[in-house]
Amino acid sequence: MTTVAKGAKPLLAIKGLTATAGDLEILKGIDLEVYKGEVHAIMGPNGSGKSTLANVLAGRPDYTVTGGEVLFEGHDILQLDPEIRARMGVFLAFQYPLELPGVRAWQFLKAGVDAKRIHNGEEEMSAREFDQMLKAKVDQVQIDPDLVKRAVNEGFSGGEKKRNEILQMAVLEPKLALLDETDSGLDIDALRIVSDGVNLLRSSENAVILVTHYQRILNYITPNHVHVLYDGRIVQSGGPELAHELEEKGYDWIKDAVETDV
Amino acid sequence: MTSVSVKFAHYLADFKSLTQGPGAAGPPWLRDLRDSGWSRFNKTGFPTARRGNERWKYTNVGPIAKTDFGIADEPISVPSDSLPVYEADGQQIYDLVYLDGRYSPELSSPAAASAGITAVSLASVASDSSFGLEGQIGHYAPPDDDGFAALNTAFLYDGAYVNIAGDCSEKVTVRISYITVDGTKPKVSHPRTLIILGRNADATVVESYSGPKESVYFTNAVTEISVGDGAQLDHYRLLLEGGQAFHVGTSRVKQEKNSSFSSASFALGTALARNDMEVLFGGSGGFCSLNGLYLTADHQHIDNLVSINHAEPYCTSRLNYKGILDGRSKAVFGGTVIVDKDAQKSDAEQTDKNLILSRQAEVDSKPSLLIYADDVKCSHGATAGHIDAGTLFYLRSRGLDLDTASKMLIQAFASEIIDTVKPEHLREHVESVFASSIPNKTLPMVGIR
Numbered sequence: 001m002t003t004v005a006k007g008a009k010p011l012l013a014i015k016g017l018t019a020t021a022g023d024l025e026i027l028k029g030i031d032l033e034v035y036k037g038e039v040h041a042i043m044g045p046n047g048s049g050k051s052t053l054a055n056v057l058a059g060r061p062d063y064t065v066t067g068g069e070v071l072f073e074g075h076d077i078l079q080l081d082p083e084i085r086a087r088m089g090v091f092l093a094f095q096y097p098l099e100l101p102g103v104r105a106w107q108f109l110k111a112g113v114d115a116k117r118i119h120n121g122e123e124e125m126s127a128r129e130f131d132q133m134l135k136a137k138v139d140q141v142q143i144d145p146d147l148v149k150r151a152v153n154e155g156f157s158g159g160e161k162k163r164n165e166i167l168q169m170a171v172l173e174p175k176l177a178l179l180d181e182t183d184s185g186l187d188i189d190a191l192r193i194v195s196d197g198v199n200l201l202r203s204s205e206n207a208v209i210l211v212t213h214y215q216r217i218l219n220y221i222t223p224n225h226v227h228v229l230y231d232g233r234i235v236q237s238g239g240p241e242l243a244h245e246l247e248e249k250g251y252d253w254i255k256d257a258v259e260t261d262v
Numbered sequence: 263m264t265s266v267s268v269k270f271a272h273y274l275a276d277f278k279s280l281t282q283g284p285g286a287a288g289p290p291w292l293r294d295l296r297d298s299g300w301s302r303f304n305k306t307g308f309p310t311a312r313r314g315n316e317r318w319k320y321t322n323v324g325p326i327a328k329t330d331f332g333i334a335d336e337p338i339s340v341p342s343d344s345l346p347v348y349e350a351d352g353q354q355i356y357d358l359v360y361l362d363g364r365y366s367p368e369l370s371s372p373a374a375a376s377a378g379i380t381a382v383s384l385a386s387v388a389s390d391s392s393f394g395l396e397g398q399i400g401h402y403a404p405p406d407d408d409g410f411a412a413l414n415t416a417f418l419y420d421g422a423y424v425n426i427a428g429d430c431s432e433k434v435t436v437r438i439s440y441i442t443v444d445g446t447k448p449k450v451s452h453p454r455t456l457i458i459l460g461r462n463a464d465a466t467v468v469e470s471y472s473g474p475k476e477s478v479y480f481t482n483a484v485t486e487i488s489v490g491d492g493a494q495l496d497h498y499r500l501l502l503e504g505g506q507a508f509h510v511g512t513s514r515v516k517q518e519k520n521s522s523f524s525s526a527s528f529a530l531g532t533a534l535a536r537n538d539m540e541v542l543f544g545g546s547g548g549f550c551s552l553n554g555l556y557l558t559a560d561h562q563h564i565d566n567l568v569s570i571n572h573a574e575p576y577c578t579s580r581l582n583y584k585g586i587l588d589g590r591s592k593a594v595f596g597g598t599v600i601v602d603k604d605a606q607k608s609d610a611e612q613t614d615k616n617l618i619l620s621r622q623a624e625v626d627s628k629p630s631l632l633i634y635a636d637d638v639k640c641s642h643g644a645t646a647g648h649i650d651a652g653t654l655f656y657l658r659s660r661g662l663d664l665d666t667a668s669k670m671l672i673q674a675f676a677s678e679i680i681d682t683v684k685p686e687h688l689r690e691h692v693e694s695v696f697a698s699s700i701p702n703k704t705l706p707m708v709g710i711r
Binding site: 058059060061062081082083086087091092094097098100101102103107108109111112113115116119151168172 | 650651652653655656657658659660661662663664666667670671673674675676677678
């Protein structure tokens with residue numbers, strides 16, 4: 001477990017974040033600080049707003065931020081386009097990765113890498129250098145090399161799509177990875193491979209926010225902090241033991257606790 | 263009613279100078295064919311987009327009828343920049359190049375019937391009966407087909423003649439380039455292409471049409487193709503005319519027993535384009551795959567009328583067209599698969615998919631099946647859609663800006679058809695032509711979620 005040096009600045013600081021989808025208020029005031037080297041698990045029942053939080057942080061245009069601020073490395077990113085956030089080092093692993101028929105994985109990933117490099121004042125990567133890097137990442141996250149030769153996610157199984165998200169994460173080397181229910185729909189083998197990938201990419205220089213409905217993935221990825229999101233608010237935070245408590249008692253326990261509080 | 267001779271006065275003058283000038287020297291059968299074309303054209307005139315005329319329902323050729331197009335004088339200079347740019351990868355290519363419809367010996371590298379391979383100018387061999395043109399020209403695309411075919415027949419003089427003899431062992435590639443040269447007056451050309459593949463022959467033919475970007479001109483092309491028993495033809499049609507150009511292309515294909523015809527038709531940039539293609543299975547066991555990709559912008563209009571006639575049993579056809587529409591452009595797709603009563607075990611699929619990039623663009627897609635046999639497998643479908651907002655976000659979340667992301671998705675949509683091009687040099691050429699023409703969409707049309 002990583003400890004945070006006193007006085008360090010958070011990688012991500014969310015203050016009073018509220019957001020809507022259409023007329024529906026989904027996030028009702030989120031406060032959260034994430035430091036480099038940390039893994040935060042965000043848990044909660046369906047409809048609590050946990051996927052919305054991940055998507056709002058990545059800049060999905062379907063949501064409207066109505067209040068609060070999000071500082072990433074000290075910069076307010078809420079006004080920035082999703083591609084700018086991505087180039088700064090925010091990565092969203094999708095709950096339902098999209099199929100891109102006709103878009104070759106190679107081309108897709110290289111465009112992402114080059115966009116980031118240009119953003120950082122570097123030159124585009126040469127094709128040869130990119131080939132080597134991609135091959136190394138494919139080995140690292142143990143994805144079938146044939147998947148990279150095909151169109152992105154086209155005809156992939158659910159597990160292959162999630163693994164491909166992890167490969168993209170490995171290639172783009174984000175500072176903040178948002179995993180939106182990456183564990184859902186995975187069998188135990190796929191779950192282990194995805195978790196191994198995340199653990200491999202964890203470092204003291206990055207952070208992970210793991211959005212999940214189930215405690216299961218936390219058997220493989222040990223979080224530093226667990227937060228429970230309910231009705232658009234973080235209603236409880238704790239260590240890994242909180243996840244086990246949720247597993248035992250279910251979400252009704254949280255619902256009851258919150259509602260008697262009110 | 264306006265008298266015909268006044269209505270088509272400029273065509274009549276050109277017709278007279280052809281028949282009394284260079285055309286007079288041709289063989290009698292060709293002169294008769296021209297006359298029949300001319301009288302047919304006088305009777306029918308240009309087709310009109312009136313009700314009940316299904317073949318021309320959505321396309322108004324008024325602008326073609328109203329313009330005084332004339333046959334070009336001899337071109338003075340050779341526009342080297344409009345010549346085919348792609349290189350063959352080490353393989354022999356027979357090149358036939360035409361400027362304003364006239365064969366250019368300087369720019370061509372023909373094949374003169376040696377080793378069973380003929381790829382020559384029509385005009386140069388029309389009088390030589392050993393080439394056997396009589397009975398072939400006008401056989402697959404008769405002048406009574408429609409007004410444009412009739413007009414082309416009336417002005418039949420030059421074009422391309424490709425004949426691969428039966429059991430020719432060489433895999434032949436012929437590239438036919440019809441280039442309109444910039445000029446002061448609106449010009450018309452009526453190129454005729456005749457492609458005959460003998461038994462078991464194997465050939466690739468690339469027909470391309472191009473011209474100046476800013477001039478008004480009209481290409482009225484007719485292509486006749488016969489694919490012999492067991493023969494295989496890969497046919498590519500590149501329509502890269504200028505932005506003020508009119509193009510009407512009529513292609514008629516007859517396939518014999520166990521033959522294969524794979525075609526890909528690419529169109530972009532033309533003000534008004536019509537691609538009328540008919541394939542007839544004249545023998546059992548044939549296979550044809552007709553692919554098309556069109557990209558339209560501004561006020562451009564394209565009309566693809568494609569029909570496949572399963573007249574014999576055990577034939578398979580695949581018809582797959584895709585369109586990308588921007589600006590106020592309009593695309594028409596009329597696909598018809600006809601399965602005759604005796605054509606059992608026919609297998610036919612037809613689709614037309616369109617990607618609409620602007621609210622003002624319009625597509626009229628009408629795939630249809632006419633089935634008279636009972637043991638067949640046929641399907642058809644048409645779609646029109648926008649770039650999906652969720653997909654766009656997926657690409658942006660990986661760092662790609664809107665322009666790059668939408669361009670990548672548009673290219674991906676086109677790639678299904680471009681990837682059907684077998685020769686690598688041609689595929690790369692088509693890919694780059696399309697890539698450079700895909701509009702930059704700073705504010706793409708996105709579907710509402």
